[in-house]
Amino acid sequence: MIAFFFRRFLQAIVVMLAVGFIAFSLFQYVGDPVMIMLGQDATVMDRARLTRELELDRSFIVQFIHFVNNALHGEFGISYRLGRPVAALIAERLPATLELAGMAALLSLLIGLPVGVYAALRPHWWFTRFIMAASLIGVAIPTFLVGIFLIMIFAVQLAWLPSFGRGETVVLGWWTTGLLTASGLKALILPTITLGLFQTTLIMRLVRSEMLEVLRTDYIKFAHARGLPERNIYFGHALKNTLVPVITIAGLQLGSIIAFSVITETVFQWPGMGLLFIQAVNTADIPVMAAYLCLIALVFIVINLVVDLLYYVIDPRLRIERDTAS
Amino acid sequence: MNGTYLSRITSFFYRACNSELAYRFRHSSTAIVAALVCLVCIVGTLLAPWLAPHHPFDLKTLDLLDSLLPPFWLQDGKSSYPLGTDNQGRDIFSAILYGARISLFVGVGSVFFSLVLGVILGLLAGYAGGKTDAFIMRVADVQLAFPAILIALLIDGIARLLIPKDAQEQIALYVLILAIGFSGWVQYARTVRGSTMVEKRKEYVQAAHIIGRHPAAIMFQHVLPNVIGPVFIIATLHIGTAVITEATLSYLGIGVPPTRPSLGMLIRNGNDFLFSGEWWIVVFPGLMLVTMVLSINVLGNWLREGLNPRAGL
Numbered sequence: 001m002i003a004f005f006f007r008r009f010l011q012a013i014v015v016m017l018a019v020g021f022i023a024f025s026l027f028q029y030v031g032d033p034v035m036i037m038l039g040q041d042a043t044v045m046d047r048a049r050l051t052r053e054l055e056l057d058r059s060f061i062v063q064f065i066h067f068v069n070n071a072l073h074g075e076f077g078i079s080y081r082l083g084r085p086v087a088a089l090i091a092e093r094l095p096a097t098l099e100l101a102g103m104a105a106l107l108s109l110l111i112g113l114p115v116g117v118y119a120a121l122r123p124h125w126w127f128t129r130f131i132m133a134a135s136l137i138g139v140a141i142p143t144f145l146v147g148i149f150l151i152m153i154f155a156v157q158l159a160w161l162p163s164f165g166r167g168e169t170v171v172l173g174w175w176t177t178g179l180l181t182a183s184g185l186k187a188l189i190l191p192t193i194t195l196g197l198f199q200t201t202l203i204m205r206l207v208r209s210e211m212l213e214v215l216r217t218d219y220i221k222f223a224h225a226r227g228l229p230e231r232n233i234y235f236g237h238a239l240k241n242t243l244v245p246v247i248t249i250a251g252l253q254l255g256s257i258i259a260f261s262v263i264t265e266t267v268f269q270w271p272g273m274g275l276l277f278i279q280a281v282n283t284a285d286i287p288v289m290a291a292y293l294c295l296i297a298l299v300f301i302v303i304n305l306v307v308d309l310l311y312y313v314i315d316p317r318l319r320i321e322r323d324t325a326s
Numbered sequence: 327m328n329g330t331y332l333s334r335i336t337s338f339f340y341r342a343c344n345s346e347l348a349y350r351f352r353h354s355s356t357a358i359v360a361a362l363v364c365l366v367c368i369v370g371t372l373l374a375p376w377l378a379p380h381h382p383f384d385l386k387t388l389d390l391l392d393s394l395l396p397p398f399w400l401q402d403g404k405s406s407y408p409l410g411t412d413n414q415g416r417d418i419f420s421a422i423l424y425g426a427r428i429s430l431f432v433g434v435g436s437v438f439f440s441l442v443l444g445v446i447l448g449l450l451a452g453y454a455g456g457k458t459d460a461f462i463m464r465v466a467d468v469q470l471a472f473p474a475i476l477i478a479l480l481i482d483g484i485a486r487l488l489i490p491k492d493a494q495e496q497i498a499l500y501v502l503i504l505a506i507g508f509s510g511w512v513q514y515a516r517t518v519r520g521s522t523m524v525e526k527r528k529e530y531v532q533a534a535h536i537i538g539r540h541p542a543a544i545m546f547q548h549v550l551p552n553v554i555g556p557v558f559i560i561a562t563l564h565i566g567t568a569v570i571t572e573a574t575l576s577y578l579g580i581g582v583p584p585t586r587p588s589l590g591m592l593i594r595n596g597n598d599f600l601f602s603g604e605w606w607i608v609v610f611p612g613l614m615l616v617t618m619v620l621s622i623n624v625l626g627n628w629l630r631e632g633l634n635p636r637a638g639l
Contacts, residue, residue: 141619266577278578289483
């Protein structure tokens with residue numbers, strides 16, 4: 001078991017190093033940082049000095065080690081576009097993205113789970129058919145279009161909700177939150193729906209199919225035969241076994257939500273990391289791009305690692321298979 | 327020679343029309359409707375230069391006096407611009423036909439690239455086994471941990487920085503195809519690898535091996551035809567995803583160049599006019615996109631269920 005943890009951990013580090021290498025190569029092949037920082041008119045002396053200061057005259061390997069060391073300390077240099085440290089920019093924008101992602105995840109669980117269970121219990125009910133058809137259409141609508149349609153209806157036509165920004169925010173230490181003001185909450189509604197819609201349909205379909213599978217098994221039939229009350233069978237026995245894969249997928253989807261927030265944040269001009277990243281891509285702001293790349297990779301790798309390890313802990317069958325195989 | 331070809335083709339059609347799939351198709355109204363919509367979309371986009379009433383990207387034919395006209399059924403609408411015009415006087419209907427053409431081109435192109443890459447890597451992993459297999463599948467696992475759209479976004483975003491500005495307009499479309507294509511090869515590779523590993527143990531492969539055929543020939547001539555079936559079903563469903571990915575990247579401003587707007591780019595352009603009430607610039611390209619993707623997805627889902635022997639249960 002320790003060997004498995006160790007192998008998995010080592011793999012995560014290799015992947016992280018690979019991503020770091022890609023981020024690092026960006027600096028190498030795109031633009032000339034000395035030129036960007038000093039401008040066209042700098043003297044040869046100034047350039048040579050800055051080149052030495054930035055250690056650009058050292059070998060590739062030394063520079064890469066230096067980069068990794070800096071990245072481990074959370075330093076990615078200074079944004080070309082905004083002229084401020086990248087770490088500070090990201091720390092500033094992190095709360096906005098995390099609040100949006102958290103609310104979207106909550107929405108998808110609160111709606112996806114019960115609707116999925118009911119869709120499995122009553123497969124021929126008109127509402128189930130309607131939901132299944134609607135979810136098929138939902139998959140065909142790209143996230144950004146959902147946002148645009150929501151803005152058109154609720155912000156432009158009805159003028160109920162704001163179409164961009166976070167509203168008023170409250171500062172709590174280093175965290176700025178929009179959850180404590182009325183305008184902040186109102187501003188959160190449309191982006192949350194936009195971001196959460198896809199995940200909601202996903203979780204709903206997943207819960208439904210898992211539940212249908214479980215309901216066909218012998219132990220559920222046997223539970224019926226034993227005369228247990230329906231509620232007990234469905235929610236005590238069936239749902240419990242459905243939840244393991246659902247929790248896995250929901251966990252993995254958390255990373256997707258953060259990634260997809262790039263799109264939602266652009267549509268709603270939400271001042272989060274995703275918007276920062278898209279602006280960086282459009283203006284070739286390499287330090288911000290590199291930092292975002294590393295950060296998002298870290299998020300994904302940590303989530304995957306945790307889910308993998310949890311699976312190993314939760315599901316005893318996996319352990320036995322692996323132990324007998326090795 | 328000609329006769330055998332002809333009889334082969336006729337017998338193929340004869341078998342196709344009498345197959346169980348064709349029977350199910352004739353009895354499924356959903357599939358027929360989806361296929362019709364698909365067909366209309368494809369024919370419409372292929373014939374765009376002849377069907378479109380205007381040439382929306384020819385600056386000479388544009389008239390600023392005709393800018394921001396509403397659709398023809400509203401006041402001030404002109405029948406020569408059935409779905410209205412944008413801020414530069416471009417006909418929305420024509421722009422949609424041309425835009426859908428680019429969307430479909432990128433979508434199909436990237437799926438084709440994914441398919442080729444995935445099938446080759448899958449065959450290689452399944453047939454060679456050992457270290458090659460472990461390496462390819464490990465890379466696939468890692469890539470699968472990230473959402474495809476994020477990978478396409480990163481590849482495309484980085485590639486744009488590496489390409490000199492003046493060359494960008496010509497090759498942006500192909501860079502986009504490669505970026506989206508590269509983000510989707512894993513599912514093909516996994517499917518093909520699995521079935522290749524099964525096929526590898528069968529007698530016909532061993533026989534080919536014994537008579538001394540080259541491993542590449544065995545892989546592509548003997549194993550490939552037997553593992554390719556499910557790949558096409560994945561590809562059908564993948565086209566919808568690829569079109570959405572392209573639209574999203576273009577909407578974010580890192581997809582197609584502005585001179586060759588796809589549906590996503592048209593929506594991006596119309597986004598600025600949401601608040602001034604010119605809804606038609608955004609809504610019609612959006613509806614076209616959804617209709618196209620929906621019909622492709624419905625058809626793909628139907629195909630998957632129709633060909634899956636377990637679906638009847």
